[in-house]
Amino acid sequence: MKLRSLVLVTVAMLGCTASSQTSHQTETCIQVLKDVAGCDDFWVKVHAVEYLIESGFREDADALIKTGLASFQNEPQKRIGYWRASYLNAGHEAEKQGWLDRIKRAYLDTTGPDRIHAAETLAKLSYSFLHFGPNPVQNDQAGGGVLADFVRWGMALPKEPSQPVAYDSLLTGVRSKNQTSRKLAAYALGFIGTLPAHQWPVLAQAALDEPDQSEAAAYLLSTAYALSPTPVEKQADVLNRIRQRLLALQNSDRKADRIELCRALARKGIAEDVSLLLRYLSLENRIETVSDTTELVHARDHPQNLDVQAAAAYALLQLEKRARSADI
Numbered sequence: 001m002k003l004r005s006l007v008l009v010t011v012a013m014l015g016c017t018a019s020s021q022t023s024h025q026t027e028t029c030i031q032v033l034k035d036v037a038g039c040d041d042f043w044v045k046v047h048a049v050e051y052l053i054e055s056g057f058r059e060d061a062d063a064l065i066k067t068g069l070a071s072f073q074n075e076p077q078k079r080i081g082y083w084r085a086s087y088l089n090a091g092h093e094a095e096k097q098g099w100l101d102r103i104k105r106a107y108l109d110t111t112g113p114d115r116i117h118a119a120e121t122l123a124k125l126s127y128s129f130l131h132f133g134p135n136p137v138q139n140d141q142a143g144g145g146v147l148a149d150f151v152r153w154g155m156a157l158p159k160e161p162s163q164p165v166a167y168d169s170l171l172t173g174v175r176s177k178n179q180t181s182r183k184l185a186a187y188a189l190g191f192i193g194t195l196p197a198h199q200w201p202v203l204a205q206a207a208l209d210e211p212d213q214s215e216a217a218a219y220l221l222s223t224a225y226a227l228s229p230t231p232v233e234k235q236a237d238v239l240n241r242i243r244q245r246l247l248a249l250q251n252s253d254r255k256a257d258r259i260e261l262c263r264a265l266a267r268k269g270i271a272e273d274v275s276l277l278l279r280y281l282s283l284e285n286r287i288e289t290v291s292d293t294t295e296l297v298h299a300r301d302h303p304q305n306l307d308v309q310a311a312a313a314y315a316l317l318q319l320e321k322r323a324r325s326a327d328i
Contacts (some may be wrong), residue, residue: 129154
């Protein structure tokens with residue numbers, strides 16, 4: 001069955017039993033992710049594969065890594081995406097260590113072309129930069145820019161599992177005067193996935209203070225919503241304001257805004273959010289104009305829309321998983 005038909009079936013299932021609906025919706029989401037992983041945009045492919053891995057569909061991901069990503073294993077920067085996906089899907093610790101070592105070498109090669117991508121990936125994989133010596137970490141911190149922001153993330157990660165995350169460092173980042181630093185600090189907290197309840201108000205206030213037009217707003221709002229403490233009685237009003245500003249991004253022309261909305265709903269969405277995600281999944285609600293050009297994006301298979309579509313598929317899979325465990 002073609003994707004369009006699958007999506008229409010999924011929407012129709014809203015009127016059927018919950019178990020039947022879930023089955024069809026899961027099939028639709030998996031097919032969307034597999035189709036997006038077959039597109040021509042490398043990083044969109046990587047994201048779709050990673051969503052499959054995180055959702056537990058490792059065999060599908062393995063086939064897509066071999067057929068869609070392996071050919072980039074010698075191409076600077078893109079090879080980091082291939083190594084990252086391979087690490088995430090590796091079945092044995094020795095295999096994972098092999099992929100991790102490649103990424104570490106790429107970061108430590110101070111004249112290499114992969115350092116920013118490698119630093120971001122190491123942080124995403126929860127590898128603490130405290131394992132590295134003072135060089136090149138100190139130089140990267142002093143050098144500023146996005147590399148310094150990724151190093152801040154990596155330095156906040158504990159060297160040992162029993163040690164705490166350096167949340168204060170990242171919360172300092174979300175209050176930075178630099179928009180990119182605020183964005184990446186929020187992004188880092190979202191990936192770490194935890195924040196002590198007593199520190200959440202700092203993040204929440206930073207999110208509410210961020211102007212709507214800022215590129216950091218979606219990241220701050222998404223992470224503040226996703227990491228909101230439970231129960232939320234004392235912070236209910238603040239959380240509702242964050243949720244409403246987050247939902248207002250659903251028609252944004254910025255791909256990142258829509259993806260951050262999906263990421264937040266994957267973590268803390270509720271049943272009424274399904275219709276929003278289905279409109280992304282079916283490409284009914286798609287970006288029409290690329291924000292930094294005058295190019296129209298009417299094509300359903302434009303990478304920006306496919307990236308959002310994959311994020312929506314992932315969010316729906318996560319919502320289904322939570323529904324099965326009675327979390328929504």
